[in-house]
Amino acid sequence: MSENIVSVNNLSVSFDYQENFLSKKQKIKAVNNINIKIKKGSFFGLVGESGSGKTTLGRAILGANKISQGNVIFHDDERDYDLTTITSREMKDYRKKAQLIFQDPYAALSPRMTVRDIIAEPLEVMKITNSRQETDEKVREIASKCRLNLEHLRRYPHAFSGGQRQRISIARALVSNPKFIVADESVAALDVSIQADILNLLKQLQNELNLTYLFISHDLSVVAHVCDIVAVMYLGHIVEMAPSRKLFSNPKHPYTKALLSSIPSIDPENKSKAIELEGEIPSAMNPPSGCVFRTRCPHASADGKEVNVEMGLVEVEPDHLVDRCGVNCG
């Protein structure tokens, strides 16, 4: 039995793009040659700016995006699911094991369904329960685990605040008893006090239900607090990956360093200036050759040798992986 729950091997995801109907079809590589292994029971963090490919990677692992190259393997107790060759029948099975929590709790819940029906829907669609009574039991069980008031189950989502709605979304994702959860910016839309509450709830549920999370976020301080291991993405590539304490105390890649220094400190006397990156993340349609970060890298050399560098992670310390180009320039 494998100690990992998900292995991603040389994964690339491309999308077709056509500027207008006369122009040639282009391929946009949203995710490029990714290798990650997610250990059972871990809280795996994926950070990066908008356009870095973190959501695409999460969706590819769930089988919601087509895989262009490489593979994703989900290791269940009895068997493995290979998402490149998965049949639609197996996919139904896989959906019970791997679930997604969305960002916006206002958009994710149907306004015309009661909370009970929202949480029960996966059970009915996946035909997990056989009777209405059994369904109700499961719904009540998971709702109380997610600290929802059971009397609220008859109400509609509009009656709830953002934090309560996010708890409903979590209950819906967990009702089929999955083992692996992708949480895509699940606290980004919430106020800080509610964000803290939801993060604590996710942690608590992880212990109670033996869950493994892939936690996607743009907020480094949140990721630093909840995740055991963190991968930093930039323009479809992972540029650095390490256990979170290592990564945040000793970042190696210039992009990670810049990201960390960009977090505004809550101490007004700490006016240490952010390492300011020039410009913005380039378009994925036209990514830089060689090191993708070279157009914004403060260490990029004048002779442009980064143009011909081939990207790839190397292990600089045990478990601490950094992109080759970032090792040299750091």
Add this chain to the structure above:
Amino acid sequence: MSHLLEINNLDVKFDTDEGRITAIDNVSLTLDQGRVLGIVGESGSGKSVTAKSIMQLNPGNTIYNDNAEIIIDGENVLKFTSKNDLKKIRGGKVSMIFQEPMASFAPAIKIGSQMVEQLMLHKPLDKKEAKNISIDMLNRVGIADAEKRFNQYAFELSGGMRQRAMIAMALSTMPKLLLADEPTTALDVTIQAQVINLMKDIIKEFNMGVIFITHDLGVIAQVADDVAVMYLGSVVEQGPVNEILKNPMHPYTKGLINALPDINNLDAPLTPIPGNIPSPLDRPTGCVFRTRCPHASQEGKEENIKMGLVEVKPGHWLDKCGVDCGKI
């Protein structure tokens, strides 16, 4: 010296189908030239309504109280009777930057035309002068190729670029007061860092007064000189940013700081503020924070308290109820 902006005893209520909602309750603030006042609070705390009241941008069902004053540069905005008076304020003496720059630019009009149009409304300039000032301003906020950008539409610019263009447009009329409503919230952190540095430079250079609204205490710490913490339409704590963030006294301010993940202290637990922000339809009587306050007493004496700020240290203002419960 008179203040650049003085808000006295402002109440704002909205008439809705479900009843009259109190959005702002007895808020008084002052701002001097060259200072940055941060307003921080959760959604629903009335930060944006305060800023919109200054610009008189609140919707038609808004009710202001009679003794409220919003004095900008000696003129009470609430006493304006004609639209022409307001025009001098909006975009002239006061400019506003919004959270979502895509929604603030008209999508079908070139950015340059929008900049020129508003400049010519407020200044006696011809088209050519206005264009030159606009391009100069775009350059100043760090937009490369300003002349090309001048002739582009909002959708052709990236998020950070659009926010820079928005800032350029807001500043081109040389306002005395700038209202920035969550100007960096929609941006990525590296872009946020760029925009914050840009704003700091510009605030210094133009010596204006700024009201900077955000929910992010880190941004407040880096940008503001003074801070007002708002909860459910009331200011509960106010003072110099250094004092308030290092020595918070109100249980709500403390709660906000404790709920924030701190990257320098990964072992600190995240402590949420218990409960939810109440609906403005059933705003608590007495101390508005009492339904979530860890110090609220059993016998419920907070229900009959009248809220109001008192000075607990030079410059550090705290709500009366917060003074008492902090001592427990």
